Amino acid sequence: MSFEEKLMSQKKPAFPVTEELNSYLIKHSRNIKIPVFYEDLLRFQGSVTVYDNNDNDTLWIRVYYSEFERQEIDLSLKKVYTILHSNGNEDTIQYLNIDAVDYCTFGNSKPFRIKVRNILNDNYTYFYVKKTDASRIYGLELEHMLSPYNLNYLVYKNTLIEEHIAGIPGDVFIKDNLPNCSALEKAQIAKEFVKFNERCMIRLLGDMRSYNYVIVPTHDFDNVVYKIRAIDFDQQCFEGKFKVYYPQFFKENITMVQLVGEKLSSPSIEQYKLEERSIVAKRILSSEKRITELVSCMKNDVISTEKNIDLLKQQIFDFTKDIPFKKSDNMGEILENALSFVKRNYENVSMR
Structure with a gap:
């Protein structure tokens, strides 16, 4: 297997x-x-x-x-x-x-x-x-x-x-483009992968293997800036294993994971994770009414199995120690608690 x-x-x-x-x-x-x-x-x-x-x-x-x-x-x-x-x-x-x-x-x-x-x-x-x-x-x-x-x-x-979402498919970019990138560009791509990894985890988007996202190069003065965009959304809030929502755990992304290890220090990785959580929290606050409407639909919907729901809420609780996850009855409630957790931590930091 x-x-x-x-x-x-x-x-x-x-x-x-x-x-x-x-x-x-x-x-x-x-x-x-x-x-x-x-x-x-x-x-x-x-x-x-x-x-x-x-x-x-x-x-x-x-x-x-x-x-x-x-x-x-x-x-x-x-x-x-x-x-x-x-x-x-x-x-x-x-x-x-x-x-x-x-x-x-x-x-x-x-x-x-x-x-x-x-x-x-x-x-x-x-x-x-x-x-x-x-x-x-x-x-x-x-x-x-x-x-x-x-x-x-x-x-x-x-x-x-x-x-259509334009960009270079991740698997093609890793094979054909990444080896020709400069050291500075590789460091920037590593940063973007950390942020992409964090963003997928926060909103529970799974199965981000390299062919399910694209790399988007943009010329900025004399530099090329790279962004990573998801292009496949089938695996939103379905799987029970928390690791499925981390792109870093798929073998197709091993080159990107190695790049992060080579180009970024542990404090830098934590900094970029914190930056992405803060940005997502701001987006949650700015679109709060619409997100609440959408999550309400999810809470009244069946989009996974009982086995997956029980496994995911337990694994996220083990990771966060946040009690509301254990009380979640469906994927909509798990996502609601995940977004609330991110927003709450952002607001607590902002009030210091």
Whole structure:
């Protein structure tokens, strides 16, 4: 049995969207009628394997539809793009082309990736069509409120539309880019991994193996600044083992963990953890009403198993010695107590 199979308990099922969560999505303009469903895209007639620039199988296939189906699907996907990016204004549809529809059979969500090109200037972008899963929606919302990044997505009935998160996949970056980074850049990446690790743990986002996050390089004067962004939110508050919520414990991230050990001292690591906890606490305070609404949905929802809930609340209690964790009845209450713990510690420090 592999390390991940020991760490990850089982394949996570997709959880349905409750009426309460649906009402939350409507209130915050996340639930909008769209002209195409996930099942519509499954009607493809054939496919070919998609390879990367080095002729490696990407685990995506490019799908093809009958001529009649293609016209209808292309128009519907263009309309989805306008809903996602321009509030449904269809004036630009004539300038859009659907260059590719790719399907991934790897992983839980089995998404479709849509490549949209502006024919006036050849600029292109992507979006994803997936089956709805309450875990993923909770993960997207928490990322939107608690991370440095805003997320753009839509939900309608059984279909989830997600905006593409640009960046270099973590596994590709570790293999191809990291060896060529300067010593200063490596130290900065190590710092970002510590902060990313802490942020995932605080909001209980699991399974951040290297292919589930991206590295985003940004040029700043004569330096390149690197940030780390999660791109997969299926494992929000599902697993019972606390280690699953730490990216550092996955073998795919061993190079990043070693980098942290080489480039950062223990006091620096603690400093960056404290900085990230403080930043997350400020975000909790600034979005407190909306977070409370979301957590209320989670507390009335079933997004994990009793076994996982019992294990996680005990392991977090062992880590924090905070009594409310032992009294948690579901994943929503565990997350509520985790966010309260971070906020409380921040407020206590601020009052000194």
